[in-house]
Amino acid sequence: MMLIRKDPRWILVIGFVLVLIGAVLPWLMVMQVIRSTFFINFFSFGCTVAGLLLGIVGAAYYARPRRDE
Numbered sequence: 001m002m003l004i005r006k007d008p009r010w011i012l013v014i015g016f017v018l019v020l021i022g023a024v025l026p027w028l029m030v031m032q033v034i035r036s037t038f039f040i041n042f043f044s045f046g047c048t049v050a051g052l053l054l055g056i057v058g059a060a061y062y063a064r065p066r067r068d069e
Contacts, residue, residue, distance in 0.1 A: 011058030018051030 025044040029036040 008058050008061035011054050011061060015051045015054030015058055018047045018054065020051075022046075022048030022051060 022044050025034070025040060025047070028034045029040065034040065
């Protein structure tokens with residue numbers, strides 16, 4: 001947890017990975033590589049929402065020290 005406080009880029013990376021998972025899973029369902037289930041649909045949606053929120057928080061943490069300079 002201390003690593004994340006010192007370097008907010010980790011939050012951005014985790015957010016990007018979550019958004020990427022949230023985009024790839026529906027694509028795989030449309031291409032019928034994996035079966036569309038209720039759990040996978042909500043897991044994909046949850047990953048997308050969590051990734052967007054982490055991206056916003058990470059960007060805010062990243063920009064905050066830069067503002068003081």
